[in-house]
Amino acid sequence: FQTVRYDENWEAEFHERIKQINISTETKGWLSGSVFAQIIYFLFSDQMYVWAVVNAICCSLFVLVRLVQTFIFGRLNTQEQMNFNSRLGNCMFYKFVFIFGILSVQYLDELLLWSVWFAFIGSLQLLTELASDRFKYITSATGSVSANVAKILALLFTVLLVSIALVLLSIVIGSKLGINTGAFLAAECLTLVFRSVHDIVRYLSHLYHVQSDNVWASRSAFMHYTDFVFELLVLFTDFLHHLHMLVWCNIFLSMASLMICVQLKHLYMEIRKNLRRHQNYMRVVRYINEESWRSFRYPLVSGEELRSRDEICAICWDQLDSARRLPCKHMFHNWCLRSWLEQETSCPTCRFSLAGRRSESRERVQTPGDESTVRFRRNHPVNHFFHFDGRRYARWLPSFSVEVTHNLGRNETFTSPDTSRHITNIAGVKQVSCMLLDNKTEWRGNCGSAVG
Incomplete structure (x- = not known):
């Protein structure tokens, strides 16, 4: 640095750069005579030092994330550690593809800025997803976890405020450098905002559920709609972000465009899966309400009867303050029964079939023409x-x-239980007949040999 500092060409270049900055004359004079400003300019003008600075910033952020993780989350379990390492590797790989495959960064100062930006955003995303993993563990654990939840909530509120500030910064940068650059910057920040708000709502609802003396009857529906809305927001934002990247790289055949197409397919399948899950949930709710109103198959049980019986729900093992009675006389919470029917169509206790009218309607829809078609396909x-x-x-x-x-299902025909029982009886009769014939033949042979 001392050798370069007294070089006339380097000093003239330094003063020219100071003049190009839009600041006051007094500040320009102070920067021109500042040794610290000359050192900073020297570091960022040399390629080797730039890479050293980028490496130092990324390592510092990683150490900071580890310290925050140790202080707030403590020791990670095996699943959380595996998810953390997998997400860290995926984040580094996809950001590398974005910088060199999508943006095609050629200047060193741009590479420095994008690397620092993605390192900071990636650190916040890792902490948010770690909080999401810890929520799954906390909801399944027993005991007091209010201290850990308070720390995680403080972290999530901090991430939310920082991500909102980054969204505003992205809008300002986009107004100066172009709408495409602003959209690339804001997409990651918006995803971070949605995820942090989602986790905050889930943790607050969990605290209310644990500390409340009364049973929160609509908690299942509230959590379902919360997960459905925020997951769709995250997926749609990520889908539009990848679609923007695909259009930006001119949609020509390259490894970057192929990877974006694979990611777009994955996001589309996730959106479709969430929509199907919501449709299944609404179908179950509609089925329970219709059956309760039409045929009284799942009536609500009065509070006096529940207090006299003093029973618990066999699904969640909580006290039955309000419940529905199944045709098999077993009682469950309304929200527990709704969650159960999304996966199974039988009673959780006795396995009594609850398909009911849905299976009958399916049998009515089938016609003889359909049977021939099914037989042809089989x-x-x-x-x-x-x-x-x-x-x-x-x-x-x-x-x-x-x-x-x-040829799955080939040469198979539908048989009712009575038909299958009749076929079994016929087979048994034939087997007995064959045994009698064999014994008769053997007896005749023995008699013939004796006579002879």
């Missing part, structure tokens, strides 16, 4: 053929074909 195997020609893309890629043939 008697004819299904083939799936896939061929990959690697020479279309590169000479060294192989070419192969895969054919899958299956």
Whole structure:
């Protein structure tokens, strides 16, 4: 530095850069004579020192994340540690692809700024997702966890405030550097805002549920709609962000565009899965309400009867303050029964079938023409053929074909329990007849040999 400092060309370049900054004349004069400003300019103008600064910043952020994790979360369990390492690797890999594959950064100062930005955003995302993993552990654990929840809530509120400030900063940067740059910066921050708000709502609802003396009857519905709305917000924001990246890189065939397409497919499948889960939930709620109103299959039990019986719910093992009675006379919480029917269609205690009218309506819909169609499909195997020609893309890629043939359900017909019992009886009669014939033949043979 001492050698470069007294170089006339380097000093002229330094003063020229100071003049280009939009600040007051007094500040420019102070920066021109400041040795500290010259050292900073020297560090950021040398490539080796720039990489050292980037490495130091990233390592400092990683150490800070580890310290926060140790202070707030304590020792991580095996699943949390595996998720943390996997997310850290995925974050580094995708940000590397974004910087060099999407943006195609060529200048060192841009690389420095994007690296520091993604390192900071990635640290906040890792802490938020770690709080989400810890929520799953806390809700399944027993005992007092209010101290840990208070620390995690303080962390989540801090992340929320910082992410909102970063969204505002992204808007300011986008107004000066372009809407595309602002959108790239704001997408990550908006996702972080939605995730932090989602976790805050979940933790607050858990605290209210644990510390409240009364049973929160609508907690299941509240948690379902909370998860559904915030997960869709995160997925839609991430989907639009990746779609913007795909359009930005001109949609030509490259490794970056292929990776973005794979990620877009994954996000689409996640959105579709969430929508199907919500439809299934609404179908179960509608089914319970319709059956309770039409045929009184799942009536609400009065509080006097529950207090006289003093029973507990076999699903959540809590006291039954309000419940529904099944046709098999077992009683469960309304929200517990709703969650159970999303997965199973039988009683949790005695396995009594609760399909009811839905299975009957399905049987009514089926017609004789449908039976012939089903019989045709069962008697004819299904083939799936896939061929990959690697020479279309590169000479060294192989070419192969895969054919899958299956005849699941072939030569099968639907039989009722009475029909199957009748077939079993016929088979038993035939078996007894064969045994009698064999014994009769053997007896005749023995008699013939004796006579002879």
